[in-house]
Amino acid sequence: MPDIVDNFSEISFRYRAIFCDLWGCVHDGHAPFPAAVAALQAYRAKGGVVILVSNAPRPKPSVIEQLDRIGVPRDAYDDVVTSGDASQYAYFSGAVGHKVHHIGPMPKDIAFFTEFADPALATLAATNPVEIVPLAEAEGIICTGPNEEFDETPDDYRAAFLLAKTKGLKFLCANPDIVVDLGDKRIYCAGALAQLYTEMGGTSLYFGKPHPPIYDLARRRLSDLIGQTESDDILCVGDGIDTDVLGAMQEGLDSLFLTEGLTAGQFGPADALDAGALDTWLEGGDRNPTYVMGLLR
Incomplete structure (x- = not known):
């Protein structure tokens, strides 16, 4: 079973770099968590590299x-890698066709189609234009x-x-998360829609955590730095547990699971976690973090 730690500094010295999630770990969608920010700043001050890896x-x-x-x-960080970044490579390469139906909040997610972290992506988008069309005319679906x-x-x-x-459309999921907490409100993400589409017999494509493309991109960005x-x-x-922890395990990486995000309150107070409850919850599953903390601090 994983080691329960009280402070990130107890283990941080063992690693040159961290791939740190954002929502529920560093901020809640409205404001940052001061203790988490301080922990990341302290880690970087001692030479550690922080790549924020977000879905x-x-x-x-x-x-x-x-x-x-x-x-x-x-x-508090050195670079940012997103599922959007990883998904754009596939999208503008025609993974779901060149006439695509978009599902997602607009104009909030317009950046997926117009902004690029890598100049090569901007070139790819310019040379492989994708048209957003109604579902009846689509060759595929992009969901944010x-x-x-x-x-x-x-x-x-x-x-x-x-x-x-029925039309045989592939579904490109730009965010594999099922839900996220925005402040005190829990909302569905693209992953929940992709999950239903798959259950209905459709084909869903993923590029964020826990799937390899986002880790490949994060490793390339880290390599550019150090x-x-x-x-x-x-x-x-x-x-x-199904994204950060599973993804780390599949990549052969250690993981620190923070219980006071999506599983808040299930294992007692953040500063006095119930090891028995945690072990029972993990027992029999294949999601095994290396370490556990309540909150990043």
């Missing part, structure tokens, strides 16, 4: 703009989330998905 469907420039807006300081993220559930899309499945880094030198930090 946000928007590309890096848009996410950095959001971090600036809500007050996450830039000295529900259209009305505060009001809709996956079931609202059953009729559209039946048509899409050169080749061994897996033993990287720690994944996050509150998603």
Whole structure:
């Protein structure tokens, strides 16, 4: 069973770099968590590298703009990698065709189609234009989330998905998360819609955590900063047992699971976790973090 730690400094010295989740770990969508920011700043001050690895469907420039807006300081991280970044490579390469139906909140997610972290992506987009069309005309689907993220559930899309499945459309999921907590409100993400589409017999494509493309991209960005880094030198930090922890395991990386995100309150107080309850919850499963903390601090 994983080691329960009280402070990130107890283990951080073992790693040259961390791949740290954002929502539920560093901020709640409205404001940063001061203790988490301080922990990341302290880690970087001692030479550690922080790559924020998020399942946000928007590309890096848009996410950095959001971090600036809500007050996450830039000295808390070195780079940002998103599911949006990883998905754009596939999208503009024609993975779901060149006439695509978009599902997602607009104009919030317009950046997926217009902003690029990598100049090569901008070139790819310019040379492989994709047209957004109604579902009846589409060759595939790109989903960045529900259209009305505060009001809709996956079931609202059953009729559209039946048509899409019948047409044989592939579904590109730009955010594999099932839910996320925006402040005190839990909302569905693109992953919940992709899950339903798959259950209905459709084909869904994923590029964010826990799937390999986002880790490949994160490793390339890390290599650009400090050169080749061994897996033993990287720690994944996050509150998603099915994304952050599973993804780390599949990549051969250690992980720090934060219980006070998506599983808040299930294992007692954040500063006095119930080891027995945690072990029971993990027992028999295949999601085994290396370490556990309540909150990043």
